[in-house]
Amino acid sequence: MSRSAAVELEGQATEKEEALSSWLRARGRVAIGFSGGVDSAYLAVVARRTLGADNVLAIIGRSASYPAEQWATARRVADAFDVRVLELDTDEMNDPRYAANPANRCYFCKSELWGKLVPAAADRGFSTLIDGTNADDVGGYRPGMQAARENAVASPLAEVGLTKAEIRARSRALGLPTWQQPASPCLSSRVPYGTSVTPERLRRIELAERAVRDLGITGDMRVRYHDDVARVELAPGELASWLDSPRAEALRAAVAAAGFSRVALDLRGFRSGSLNVLHGVTPA
Amino acid sequence: MSIFTSMGQAEARRRADQLAASLAGMGVPCKVEPRAALAVLMVESGVAQRLADGELRRAALALAREQGFTHLAVELTPPAAGADAALPRP
Numbered sequence: 387m388s389r390s391a392a393v394e395l396e397g398q399a400t401e402k403e404e405a406l407s408s409w410l411r412a413r414g415r416v417a418i419g420f421s422g423g424v425d426s427a428y429l430a431v432v433a434r435r436t437l438g439a440d441n442v443l444a445i446i447g448r449s450a451s452y453p454a455e456q457w458a459t460a461r462r463v464a465d466a467f468d469v470r471v472l473e474l475d476t477d478e479m480n481d482p483r484y485a486a487n488p489a490n491r492c493y494f495c496k497s498e499l500w501g502k503l504v505p506a507a508a509d510r511g512f513s514t515l516i517d518g519t520n521a522d523d524v525g526g527y528r529p530g531m532q533a534a535r536e537n538a539v540a541s542p543l544a545e546v547g548l549t550k551a552e553i554r555a556r557s558r559a560l561g562l563p564t565w566q567q568p569a570s571p572c573l574s575s576r577v578p579y580g581t582s583v584t585p586e587r588l589r590r591i592e593l594a595e596r597a598v599r600d601l602g603i604t605g606d607m608r609v610r611y612h613d614d615v616a617r618v619e620l621a622p623g624e625l626a627s628w629l630d631s632p633r634a635e636a637l638r639a640a641v642a643a644a645g646f647s648r649v650a651l652d653l654r655g656f657r658s659g660s661l662n663v664l665h666g667v668t669p670a
Numbered sequence: 671m672s673i674f675t676s677m678g679q680a681e682a683r684r685r686a687d688q689l690a691a692s693l694a695g696m697g698v699p700c701k702v703e704p705r706a707a708l709a710v711l712m713v714e715s716g717v718a719q720r721l722a723d724g725e726l727r728r729a730a731l732a733l734a735r736e737q738g739f740t741h742l743a744v745e746l747t748p749p750a751a752g753a754d755a756a757l758p759r760p
Contacts, residue, residue: 663741
């Protein structure tokens, strides 16, 4: 990005952040569905700065589909920026509608999440619950957003028009460690629709992705589950170098050690919503 | 919906074989295992690294798309396993 484009982006983002602060001030107190991802971390920090510590509660829903690494990031951000945190266990894995992994799986997960978070927030005096959905998320295939609407969860980042790029720019300016963190949706997003989601499968995926990260791969990356085959998607810029023999073998061995008998490297590389394309839910 | 959801196994196999023949023609000899709209290339040792070439990779992806595959991946095989292990068992 050129310097002038970066300055323009920063200017737009700052204006939208002011609109976000106004939105938050109008509510007075907010509880946040908090994952420690780029969006909810930014939202929690802006809310904390705008409303003060007593008026913000970041709630983490923990389950087998939530990566431990992401949880650690969430706690780190909350500690560094003095954001109060509540942790709750969610139980979507025991919902057969979720475990069967239909294309609208996220709806059942988010129904469980908000179904737990809304009363927990209300018990603590928070009548407004918000999430980190941003302006870029609105057009995509996201059945989880329906569950948010049904539970009256607001999405102020999307309402004020903050895009992912703007959130990253402002996160950087605010000193958030998440500013360049790759997007990290729940682990179940690595399992093709129709293949059941189990804690054991998610654990294998999580181990494999951690092993890939340990090789020094920092960009967008996913390990997709295809029964015995793990299909690794790397950022297009990193892909070519991992096809060379010594590194390809290191990658294969790392993923195989997580419990996959076969490892394949995707030749197009990482794409968000890859499995939606595979199943024809969204166009290629 | 993916075209593979309504396609029989024989048709998926035919498309996979056609893709394998096309890839062999451009210097990537392989077997292709169709898994719905995912094509997994099984190659002998040393062939996968040819696909580090961006132009070759893009051409391979285009051939896969022509056969209806939305995803193309190359299987990474352990070097000690030998060439035959990369190929499907009879």
